Amino acid sequence: MKTTLRIKLLYLTLFLLLLNACATTPSAKTSNRELLWPPLPLETRIQWVMELNDYQDVGIGKGFWQRVGEFVFGEEESRIRKPYGVYHDDHDRLFVVDVGASLIHVMDREKNEYYTIGDHKKNTLRTPIAVTEDEKENLYLTDAGTGVIYRYDLVKRELKQFGSFKLERPTGIAYNRVNKLLYVADTAVHQVVVFSLDGMERMRIGSRGEKPGQFNYPTDLFVNARGELLVTDALNARIQIFSSAGVLLRTVGTVGDAPGFFDKPKGVAVDSEGHIYVCESLFDTVQIFDEKGRFLLNFGTTGSEEGELRMPSGIFIDSNDYIYVADTYNKRVQVFKYLNHKSTKGIKAE
Amino acid sequence: MFIQAIALFALLLPVTGESRPAPRGSSIADTPHNFSVSGIGYPDKRLPIYQSKKEERVCVFCHSPHHAFSDGPLWSREIDTNALYTPYFSTTLNPKHLRPDQPLGASRLCLSCHDGTIAIGKLTRSFSLDEAMPAAATYTAPSININLGRNLADDHPISFPYFYEPGGELEDPELLPAKGIRLSPGNFLECTGCHNPHDNSNDNFLVINNIPEENPGTPLCIACHRKAGWDDKDSVHSTGGGDAFNGPLVKAQGCANCHLPHSAPGVVHLLKSAVPSATCANPVESGGSCHNGLKNDGDILSLTKKSYRHSVLGGANDDHVETEVLPARVKHVECVDCHNPHQSGAEGVPLGAGNPAVMPASQAPAVNGALRGVRGVDQSGTAELTPATAEYQICFKCHASTNAVFKAFIVHPLRQSEQFDQSLRFSSDNASYHPVVGVRKKNGNSLLLKYTNSMKQIYCCDCHSPMGSDEAHLLRGRNWETYPSIEVDYPLCFRCHDSEYLTNPTLGSHAPSAAFHKSHLFNHTGANPPTGGNAPCSSCHDPHGVANNLFLVNFDLRYAGSTPLYNGATCTVACHGANPKNINSYP
Numbered sequence A: 001m002k003t004t005l006r007i008k009l010l011y012l013t014l015f016l017l018l019l020n021a022c023a024t025t026p027s028a029k030t031s032n033r034e035l036l037w038p039p040l041p042l043e044t045r046i047q048w049v050m051e052l053n054d055y056q057d058v059g060i061g062k063g064f065w066q067r068v069g070e071f072v073f074g075e076e077e078s079r080i081r082k083p084y085g086v087y088h089d090d091h092d093r094l095f096v097v098d099v100g101a102s103l104i105h106v107m108d109r110e111k112n113e114y115y116t117i118g119d120h121k122k123n124t125l126r127t128p129i130a131v132t133e134d135e136k137e138n139l140y141l142t143d144a145g146t147g148v149i150y151r152y153d154l155v156k157r158e159l160k161q162f163g164s165f166k167l168e169r170p171t172g173i174a175y176n177r178v179n180k181l182l183y184v185a186d187t188a189v190h191q192v193v194v195f196s197l198d199g200m201e202r203m204r205i206g207s208r209g210e211k212p213g214q215f216n217y218p219t220d221l222f223v224n225a226r227g228e229l230l231v232t233d234a235l236n237a238r239i240q241i242f243s244s245a246g247v248l249l250r251t252v253g254t255v256g257d258a259p260g261f262f263d264k265p266k267g268v269a270v271d272s273e274g275h276i277y278v279c280e281s282l283f284d285t286v287q288i289f290d291e292k293g294r295f296l297l298n299f300g301t302t303g304s305e306e307g308e309l310r311m312p313s314g315i316f317i318d319s320n321d322y323i324y325v326a327d328t329y330n331k332r333v334q335v336f337k338y339l340n341h342k343s344t345k346g347i348k349a350e
Numbered sequence B: 001m002f003i004q005a006i007a008l009f010a011l012l013l014p015v016t017g018e019s020r021p022a023p024r025g026s027s028i029a030d031t032p033h034n035f036s037v038s039g040i041g042y043p044d045k046r047l048p049i050y051q052s053k054k055e056e057r058v059c060v061f062c063h064s065p066h067h068a069f070s071d072g073p074l075w076s077r078e079i080d081t082n083a084l085y086t087p088y089f090s091t092t093l094n095p096k097h098l099r100p101d102q103p104l105g106a107s108r109l110c111l112s113c114h115d116g117t118i119a120i121g122k123l124t125r126s127f128s129l130d131e132a133m134p135a136a137a138t139y140t141a142p143s144i145n146i147n148l149g150r151n152l153a154d155d156h157p158i159s160f161p162y163f164y165e166p167g168g169e170l171e172d173p174e175l176l177p178a179k180g181i182r183l184s185p186g187n188f189l190e191c192t193g194c195h196n197p198h199d200n201s202n203d204n205f206l207v208i209n210n211i212p213e214e215n216p217g218t219p220l221c222i223a224c225h226r227k228a229g230w231d232d233k234d235s236v237h238s239t240g241g242g243d244a245f246n247g248p249l250v251k252a253q254g255c256a257n258c259h260l261p262h263s264a265p266g267v268v269h270l271l272k273s274a275v276p277s278a279t280c281a282n283p284v285e286s287g288g289s290c291h292n293g294l295k296n297d298g299d300i301l302s303l304t305k306k307s308y309r310h311s312v313l314g315g316a317n318d319d320h321v322e323t324e325v326l327p328a329r330v331k332h333v334e335c336v337d338c339h340n341p342h343q344s345g346a347e348g349v350p351l352g353a354g355n356p357a358v359m360p361a362s363q364a365p366a367v368n369g370a371l372r373g374v375r376g377v378d379q380s381g382t383a384e385l386t387p388a389t390a391e392y393q394i395c396f397k398c399h400a401s402t403n404a405v406f407k408a409f410i411v412h413p414l415r416q417s418e419q420f421d422q423s424l425r426f427s428s429d430n431a432s433y434h435p436v437v438g439v440r441k442k443n444g445n446s447l448l449l450k451y452t453n454s455m456k457q458i459y460c461c462d463c464h465s466p467m468g469s470d471e472a473h474l475l476r477g478r479n480w481e482t483y484p485s486i487e488v489d490y491p492l493c494f495r496c497h498d499s500e501y502l503t504n505p506t507l508g509s510h511a512p513s514a515a516f517h518k519s520h521l522f523n524h525t526g527a528n529p530p531t532g533g534n535a536p537c538s539s540c541h542d543p544h545g546v547a548n549n550l551f552l553v554n555f556d557l558r559y560a561g562s563t564p565l566y567n568g569a570t571c572t573v574a575c576h577g578a579n580p581k582n583i584n585s586y587p
Helices: A003-020 A064-073 B002-016 B105-113 B173-179 B219-224 B247-257 B391-399 B499-503 B514-521
Strands: A046-052 A083-088 A093-098 A103-108 A113-117 A128-133 A138-143 A148-153 A158-161 A170-176 A181-186 A191-196 A201-205 A218-223 A229-233 A238-242 A248-252 A265-270 A276-280 A285-289 A295-299 A315-317 A322-327 A332-338 B570-572
Touching: A046 A322, A083 A128, A083 A315, A083 A322, A083 A332, A093 A128, A093 A322, A103 A128, A138 A170, A148 A170, A170 A229, A181 A218, A181 A229, A191 A218, A229 A265, A238 A265, A265 A322, A276 A315, A276 A322, B173 B219, B219 B247, B499 B514
Parallel strands: A128 A170, A170 A218, A218 A265, A265 A315
Antiparallel strands: A046 A332, A083 A093, A093 A103, A103 A113, A128 A138, A138 A148, A148 A158, A170 A181, A181 A191, A191 A201, A218 A229, A229 A238, A238 A248, A265 A276, A276 A285, A285 A295, A315 A322, A322 A332
């Protein structure tokens, strides 16, 4: 369409858009299948909530002027391309690290706003992998391709390098509220590096090897409510759990092709009752273990429908036990909920 | 200081990709895929290298061992929800899903590590002999879909069926195993088609050595991709051409001259540059040296920057689609609209030259080596030709038919009979035309002596310089076209036409119109602009073709008034108060 024609049509549709501007925000994609795990008649533990391909799926509407702008100038590309890390904070903000698009999607439901961190045309970020947040509304994200950790001030909306160091290949990152330290997995040197928030390196955990406490390409991290650190020890096919000081507490899992075993584990997270969730990317499923490492359940099968996964990677569980899974090769994030013992009713998708 | 040196070294690694030599063993234990603590991998800088006795651990990172189903999940003991686990013998095979954008089978195993965490995810170029094209990939919108599909965006597509048809441009899959290329069951192409993760003797775990210095001509690519014309002896990108300096390098790089299988900045067709035509004419700041004057292959880059040009480097719309319907509907121009990089050669270059560097010479209207293998549109302006056999057919792709008016052009002569469809202007049914499409009708007396008997047809490029020119309308010679003019020479026209014959009435043999031409062209009003001046050729003549008038007479209405008349012998124009003037018709 030629631009002049567009401008003419703009006047015509302005009227229609005016009417449409007050329409209700689009509802999230829901399912009419019962997506419960374990399947009925067993007691439901995990329920599917929604999938999101784009920020509009969480109910963030496009403003009137944004729609006008898009009509005239063309739509901005906001679709998730290849997600890895996910994080949801207490201000109802969902962060999705999109490795494929080299940016972070920020979906702020409190303020009904969507924006991105990193400009893929300018290549600000090369290979962003994971993201975490401290108490002062600073985001910390890792860029595996450049070895840099960035701090993003969510209030000022500024991206800066964190510290003045470069790591080999930082991937997983997690902030520990108990001791106020930032843990970063440096995959290529097989260590977890610990920083204080002033950018100084404080400690390194681990070395290369297969013994307990050693790593072989560690990737994702998660810090639970007690301040314990969970590390995905990817090529040793196990999750290792350390105290916040770096003392090994226990390991979970070994290699194998049966349920409860790992082949290529990626994201790790813990719910409000201490259950450990691990994304098993080659089996297209999320496996759940208890604190002692006993296998409890897995949910998700291979596919692209709701409740199906393709090589899931990142996972995060917020304080309300919503489980966010980066469904990487389905280009989306799926949300599930752990129904803890205190709540027996399921929830409806919003 | 030492730490900083190491840190600096570490900085370079992600940018330059393989800056450390990869161990090239043929057993997996001697390759970077040995992740066990006995693996040599890349020499670590900080940690010592171990030796482990447990050799069987080498395989477990990709081949997980079979485990009998033990307790089962505690939360669902009675019902087995774990049917997703595939049997041991095919732990990575998933034949049910055919959508090409989902990684399948063995490719999933590769991608489970090569995602930026355990291993490099943006599979950076491991060899790029044409130094440093932009280091990081730039992406185009995923909504654009082309014929081969867009798997993993900027990487060679995987997880799709290898589609073979006889006479097409892919090799018969029956012949591939003998070359070393294995397709997955169902003739699916996966990462394992080109890579063997156990054997690194060819570097990058390739099944065929594709390193230009060691095995020139990129044999891995051409094992499957049999581009038409690539084996032709005059296909310069394949053979390197006759240039002793540049040629061997171009020949060795083969497909890698323009293409990158992974993380290609030019996502469509996996080109080395995000702006497709910049792959051909490299901007100097990119570090490339193709067709930009640095090597002996023609400085096309300077041409594309001239005042009048086909804006291949991003001025116009770049959505060229290989299989577009012709004549073209969407305005765009790129190098590949006129040139086929797989077939183009040096024969007959430049167009029309009698003694080119590489014989045979090109004879109008036939294409030469540089225009070989390009699609075109025939003289009717409607029918597609694959390939075009005449040069004008390539121009007619865009300049013929109803789409030919792409933009309101700059100031140009306002013709009495205005026509933008070049196929109609050059039609052999017209009363007069420059013989681009049709053969010359008359006896050529107005031509220079050397052309009178030989020049029966001409090329578009005899007057135009389509890549770029300092002259409006992409003309290759100076050509004034407004009145008044101070020009006394029209090098464009008089490149072929004899100015003496046409404008010198004292010559023994001269045109019947010589006196009138002389008075119009050389001493018209006796004054100089702006008060007066000469009338340029274009004030009366229309160089392409005129349906109704002889001698290409098609008055410029800006000067000749709104209703000029010409009947082959007399003109009635508004320029002159006293009209008409008689001229005798001349051959």
